[in-house]
Amino acid sequence: MTENKLDTEEKIKAAAAKLFTQRGYAATKTRDIAEEAGINLSLLNYYFRSKEKLFNLIMGEKIRQFFGIVVPVITDASLDLELKIELFVEKYIETLTQNPDLPIFVLNEIRNDPKHFVEEIGANKILMSSSLMNQIRAKNPEVNPVHFIMNLMGMSVFPFLSKPVFMASQVVDENSFRALMEERRKLIPIWMKAIVESK
Amino acid sequence: MTENKLDTEEKIKAAAAKLFTQRGYAATKTRDIAEEAGINLSLLNYYFRSKEKLFNLIMGEKIRQFFGIVVPVITDASLDLELKIELFVEKYIETLTQNPDLPIFVLNEIRNDPKHFVEEIGANKILMSSSLMNQIRAKNPEVNPVHFIMNLMGMSVFPFLSKPVFMASQVVDENSFRALMEERRKLIPIWMKAIVESK
């Protein structure tokens, strides 16, 4: 039955995505994926040929998820800078709240295999030539706009990267972290404005 | 000879530190460490009992390195807020320029084993009760000071976490990245001031 086939294939992909993002490539065993998916180990190779091919598939999806979120925002010339920032922050905090393991996984695996990232994100010059970058340059021509994007991403993404540290230190718990992120959704645009206009 | 003993022990530790921080625990093989150190495989177990014990040793050192840098700064009540920020940024950018793999390794492994982190950093309440936090609270009582520390760390550390992305995207190369970080050393304190005083 064709539906059953999609079912198991999706089950394997979901299990693989969960474990790969949580543990990384090397620490994830094919038997763990099979168990998590509730399927026989052989089916993994039957459907995806090898652990590596399955990983590359998941990896590609995660890369597109992580970087694709904001592409429509940063490229849309009809949005002014202020609105772009608001949407950028909102999209990231929303997506990462649902997928807290996404950033550390993506950053890790890009470092391990930068080529795969370049192949996956066909147009890698999108960022520098984007409407967002031009608007930043116009606003403050004296500062390299890369600083701006590092600040914007840093303030949005870093909290999720460092969440385990703040949790372990008992600085936040699951609920207060969520509340903090809600606050940041409104605060980061204000801070970014202050940064761009500073000095 | 006792000097030779220290020599090989240090060689193994250096090799282990390099490979563990670059690849993580699971992807690092004991045989790779031995080869990198230029020693026989058996010596690893002879000196450190097991891969896991060796890893915990390295891990502890890296955690202390990553978090220890700024403890003297954030706890010293004789430094005013502005100077604290300057020193904080300077220390981090300096240390991470020398050890670019440090943050992603530390954040990764803390997520994998938060308990080890808590045991390693005995006093985990240092941050919240630090002189730095009190100075922030005094300056802007309306905003949770955790936001402030996330911004400060995010702006300082995130560039190193995302460096492989910007390199692969050809947004920066090794030299321009270094130059950017030099700029940030001066800019982040200015931006942080703008943030704290915003609204």
Next chain:
DNA sequence: AAATGATTAAAACAATTGTTCAAATATTTT
């Protein structure tokens, strides 16, 4: 020079892990 103890090397072991195979079961097509 012989003996002792520390250090190093090579080989082997046992468990793990990715993958394949052959048979069984289920589904679709003729």
Next chain:
DNA sequence: AAAATATTTGAACAATTGTTTTAATCATTT
């Protein structure tokens, strides 16, 4: 219904990997 095809299963294989063992080498002491 029979044949053909697709899916699932359990066992097995081969390579990898952390660790241990046994013997050899080296430096130091007697």
